[in-house]
Amino acid sequence: MAFFSLLPLLGLLSILLLLHHPTTTAIRLHITQSPTTTVIPSFREAPAFRNGDTCTSNTRDNDNDNIIHIVMPLDANYIRGTMAAVLSILQHSTCPENVSFHFLSVHLDPEIISLIKSTFPYLNFKMYQFDPDRVRGKISKSIRQALDQPLNYARIYMSDILPKNVKRVIYLDSDIIVVDDIAKLWKVHLGGKVLAAPEYCHANFTNYFTDTFWSDVNLARTFEGRRPCYFNTGVMVVDIDAWRKGGFTQKVEEWMAIQKNKRIYHLGSLPPVLLVFAGDIKAVDHRWNQHGLGGDNLEGRCRGLHPGPISLLHWSGKGKPWLRLDSRRPCTVDYLWAPYDLYRSSRVALEE
Ligand SMILES: *[C@@H]1O[C@H](CO)[C@@H](O)[C@H](O)[C@H]1NC(C)=O
Numbered sequence: 278m279a280f281f282s283l284l285p286l287l288g289l290l291s292i293l294l295l296l297h298h299p300t301t302t303a304i305r306l307h308i309t310q311s312p313t314t315t316v317i318p319s320f321r322e323a324p325a326f327r328n329g330d331t332c333t334s335n336t337r338d339n340d341n342d343n344i345i346h347i348v349m350p351l352d353a354n355y356i357r358g359t360m361a362a363v364l365s366i367l368q369h370s371t372c373p374e375n376v377s378f379h380f381l382s383v384h385l386d387p388e389i390i391s392l393i394k395s396t397f398p399y400l401n402f403k404m405y406q407f408d409p410d411r412v413r414g415k416i417s418k419s420i421r422q423a424l425d426q427p428l429n430y431a432r433i434y435m436s437d438i439l440p441k442n443v444k445r446v447i448y449l450d451s452d453i454i455v456v457d458d459i460a461k462l463w464k465v466h467l468g469g470k471v472l473a474a475p476e477y478c479h480a481n482f483t484n485y486f487t488d489t490f491w492s493d494v495n496l497a498r499t500f501e502g503r504r505p506c507y508f509n510t511g512v513m514v515v516d517i518d519a520w521r522k523g524g525f526t527q528k529v530e531e532w533m534a535i536q537k538n539k540r541i542y543h544l545g546s547l548p549p550v551l552l553v554f555a556g557d558i559k560a561v562d563h564r565w566n567q568h569g570l571g572g573d574n575l576e577g578r579c580r581g582l583h584p585g586p587i588s589l590l591h592w593s594g595k596g597k598p599w600l601r602l603d604s605r606r607p608c609t610v611d612y613l614w615a616p617y618d619l620y621r622s623s624r625v626a627l628e629e
């Protein structure tokens with residue numbers, strides 16, 4: 278294995294190697310063609326965030342009351358977002374040592390695990406493998422390729438993946454920044470509901486499903502007796518026990534199977550969850566999901582903030598702040614993400 282510190286230098290390096298070593302042709306081919314070539318980013322070490330004085334008082338000694346369980350997908354392509362999200366959560370927590378992270382990942386890559394450990398030496402976290410075979414053959418093509426990644430569907434399988442002692446979780450996408458104490462979201466009263474999230478009843482719900490769906494009497498009846506509103510599955514508080522008991526994974530899968538036969542929606546993992554839960558969730562203040570900062574799904578145009586207080590910023594949509602900042606064409610909202618960026622540099626690892 279050899280390491281190079283700068284990606285643009287690679288081409289030059291390989292030419293130089295080639296000039297000095299006639300046998301390195303294979304290496305050069307390796308660089309340009311092999312899928313085992315990975316870019317490994319490096320991050321600055323985050324400070325040690327410690328509990329405040331109020332953290333040890335008055336709660337019972339019960340793991341579930343004291344520990345905030347956060348589930349996030351972990352993918353090499355989004356790791357810069359994940360690191361920033363984790364930092365933002367710890368930095369705004371009154372009791373950061375009481376936050377536990379559960380990362381769902383397709384590959385349990387030791388290099389990624391050690392990257393998290395070196396960036397957050399004090400982090401309380403576990404990695405879980407999400408087997409993409411769980412959703413193989415179940416995913417339908419959406420309007421954006423990134424939405425079709427198996428890992429996007431991992432949130433539907435949390436109840437199977439997480440240990441039984443985890444009763445409640447906050448699920449968060451990796452393109453978010455939290456600017457408030459996450460404990461406030463954790464304490465939401467579900468009131469018998471399985472899921473809590475900000476609801477958007479002004480968004481035209483009709484548009485999330487196709488004419489095929491609405492014109493089919495049996496399908497359209499799905500929302501009978503509910504007032505369905507859009508919610509975003511990138512920020513959810515979920516009663517995992519209730520999800521498990523209610524067999525909601527299977528219910529979402531059933532809609533994915535219908536989507537395979539008739540195209541009833543255009544987006545990825547979101548609509549089947551809406552089909553099961555919309556109109557039957559606990560609404561949370563909008564401040565907990567300022568979504569759409571990545572722009573639309575097709576072009577990722579810049580968008581401004583919605584009015585009102587903010588506890589969580591979400592770059593849902595095509596544009597990601599780290600990519601727009603790197604390309605020197607950032608949107609104004611991306612400057613809110615930048616202070617949480619721990620990224621230092623990348624190197625390319627050549628594995629043989
Ligand atoms: C934080 O965790 C400690 C140790 O488990 C516990 O004693 C304390 O009550 C927790 N604090 C809060 C506010 O949950």
Ligand SMILES: *[C@@H]1O[C@H](CO)[C@@H](O)[C@H](O)[C@H]1NC(C)=O
Pocket residue numbers: 481482483484
């Ligand atoms: C919602 O969108 C549908 C389809 O585009 C349209 O027919 C309907 O009038 C809209 N409803 C509202 C309340 O705007």
